[in-house]
Amino acid sequence: MTDQIREQISALLDGELASGEISLLVRRMERDAELRRAFGNYVLAGESLRAPGGLTASPGFAARVSAALEADGAAVAALPVAAKHAPRRWMRPLAGAAVAAGAALAAVLFVPAGEEGGGLLADRTDVAPAMTIASVPPGGASPTPAQNQRLAGYLVAHGQYASPIGRRNAWSNALAADPGITRVALEIVERP
């Protein structure tokens, strides 16, 4: 029985296992560390034959990645949602704007257009880091298209550094200030 399963693993590695057999095999492998080990060694043997002498991942590497994913529970939970709302895929990187981007937002809105290079709030120690769009005086002027462009750039660029809460807050604040920011940011994300 085990040999039969391991032969299936070998065939899976070569892309020669029937589609209908994959699901059960994957579930077995999920439960059985020895089967995963065998799969890993089959891969290693092939890599070693094809490209001898190079660096290979250390024996515990795959387990560390698995542990990192396990610890990253939010990402696992987010997968079905992402698939369900596929048309909104573009919003995920946008929604990933950081707290820092929130600060950048304030800088974009408050720093005069002529003040090039000094606009990033992060560079200004005299400004409270918690400042957000909510600080804009009521009735203040809407951001210009150029400001929107810069802001969207900051949101996108800083998205990858954000905590989930920070990303949500920063993006919510930006949307509250000017819903049109989504269009500008979308253009940036889709730019080749």
Next chain:
Amino acid sequence: MANFPPSDGSIDGHEPRDGRERPASGVEQSDLELVRRVQRGERGAFDLLVLRYQHRVVKLVARLLRDPTEAEDVAQEAFVKAYRAIGSFRGDSAFYTWLYRIAVNTARNTMASRQRRPLDYEADLSESEQSVVESRMRHGDTPEAAALSEEIHQTVNRAVEDLPEDLRTAIILREIEGLSYEEIAAAMDCPVGTVRSRIFRAREAIDRNLKPLLD
């Protein structure tokens, strides 16, 4: 704006589209099956993709970073990004192509964050550069990893040399020449089922030699 990728780890938020239909290999189809399972919430399927591509990604990242000591950390980050973004993978390209782009981008971000000169990943390394990098990887920065890698290579080669001729031919045609089972069956004039069995038995023999080395 800085040339950062979106937070989902892809370079431009899209899979590459070359506009051409391209037949998927058996391995690509198998990867796609695994990806679909991950997208449906089967985490174990992603673990298999990591096992399959870990060596290639670590090797790639080590070359880009020019620092093998960091390679595994960055490769791990790339896999985590890939997992987070896998909901957007549609199968227009091979999974490894998509993963490769994420790994390259993650390595570039690492270099950018450390104010290093990024290596131009579009152009491959020249032979002399490659030789230097590989030499460092083998003999310089990570002696233990290099020694293990060399030992693995020797063990695998010895195991292959010791195989009966029919198993040795089958595994070489598969792993080095990249032939499908059907092509190997034609070359060796035997049924596909026999090819599958021979390749499996060859791998088992190699595994028996590798196991004590890696446990």
